Amino acid sequence: MTTATARAYPNIALVKYWGKRDSTLMLPLTGSMSMTLDDFPTVTTVERQPDASADTFELGGEVVTDEPLRRVAEFLDLVRERSGVREFAAVRSKNEGPTAAGLASSASGFAALALATSKAYGLSLEPADVSRLARRGSGSATRSIIPHFAVWRAGDDETSVAEAIDAPDMRMIVVVVQARQKEVSSREAMKRTAATSPYHQGWITTTEEALESMIEACADGDFTRIGRITETNAMRMHAAIQACDPPIRYLAPQSIAIFDRIRALRDAGMETYGTADAGPNVVAISRPEDADAVAKALAEFGEVRVMAPGPGAELLADSE
Numbered sequence: 332m333t334t335a336t337a338r339a340y341p342n343i344a345l346v347k348y349w350g351k352r353d354s355t356l357m358l359p360l361t362g363s364m365s366m367t368l369d370d371f372p373t374v375t376t377v378e379r380q381p382d383a384s385a386d387t388f389e390l391g392g393e394v395v396t397d398e399p400l401r402r403v404a405e406f407l408d409l410v411r412e413r414s415g416v417r418e419f420a421a422v423r424s425k426n427e428g429p430t431a432a433g434l435a436s437s438a439s440g441f442a443a444l445a446l447a448t449s450k451a452y453g454l455s456l457e458p459a460d461v462s463r464l465a466r467r468g469s470g471s472a473t474r475s476i477i478p479h480f481a482v483w484r485a486g487d488d489e490t491s492v493a494e495a496i497d498a499p500d501m502r503m504i505v506v507v508v509q510a511r512q513k514e515v516s517s518r519e520a521m522k523r524t525a526a527t528s529p530y531h532q533g534w535i536t537t538t539e540e541a542l543e544s545m546i547e548a549c550a551d552g553d554f555t556r557i558g559r560i561t562e563t564n565a566m567r568m569h570a571a572i573q574a575c576d577p578p579i580r581y582l583a584p585q586s587i588a589i590f591d592r593i594r595a596l597r598d599a600g601m602e603t604y605g606t607a608d609a610g611p612n613v614v615a616i617s618r619p620e621d622a623d624a625v626a627k628a629l630a631e632f633g634e635v636r637v638m639a640p641g642p643g644a645e646l647l648a649d650s651e
């Protein structure tokens with residue numbers, strides 16, 4: 332029996348991934364860039380089960396069936412195919428963050444799963460190979476393999492992997508917003524955006540430009556330019572999503588109020604910019620020295636956490 336345990340952290344994109352060119356290979360329409368967080372990790376153990384007749388999946392101590400199990404089992408199939416080992420496995424996973432915080436748990440989840448599974452099945456992979464593998468589970472997981480800052484190029488099956496990029500030190504101030512509306516999965520919403528949003532093409536063109544500008548701004552250590560690109564890119568993603576038919580709106584009234592506060596802080600001389608993924612939580616970015624003041628100013632909107640650039644996916648243990 333071979334077992335491996337890995338830990339990976341969520342990441343938040345400064346230039347977003349929104350749309351697939353190939354949904355089997357999980358190739359994105361555009362490149363993206365992110366910061367890996369230093370909190371809310373997922374820890375996953377994969378234990379091969381020579382006598383089992385199916386994979387099992389436990390999340391936070393609860394047995395999971397249906398769609399999440401299907402996604403995990405499909406992912407394990409890929410590794411079984413590559414390793415030539417046909418055994419099923421028991422997967423036990425734990426998200427260390429507050430449950431249902433809606434914080435990129437598919438990114439940390441599939442990044443940890445990719446590393447643990449590849450080890451448990453005896454594959455010896457370089458970080459780029461683990462990143463390529465993680466991509467097949469969830470696009471954003473591609474970037475969680477990499478510590479600190481990552482660029483994930485659109486590429487093809489071989490080249491669509493994340494790589495480290497230098498960027499000036501910064502903090503992410505995560506505001507966890509409670510929202511009641513039912514979420515549409517990012518998978519479904521990406522499809523609907525491509526099929527029905529009149530702004531889809533504009534999203535693709537401007538995101539390609541945004542990524543090139545972001546790479547320049549990172550090389551220059553230009554936080555102001557990084558912040559502007561980040562906020563504009565997030566707003567454009569949400570504009571494209573909201574223009575779907577039927578429309579999808581991830582931002583809650585509270586989210587909009589946070590973006591307004593971020594702008595007000597900026598107007599008052601505190602340099603911070605906002606972004607939001609496919610949900611109501613808002614993430615502000617700031618220079619390290621401003622993070623506590625920004626966190627204090629946003630605390631009235633929900634639970635606030637200050638995060639620094641965090642580690643890439645790591646193997647915690649493996650055993651024969």
Ligand code: PMV
Pocket residue numbers: 343344346347348349363437438469470471472517518607608609
């Ligand atoms: O790979 P997914 O299904 O977790 O999609 C991620 C989409 C966004 O979080 C909205 C953007 C991004 O680049 O992480």
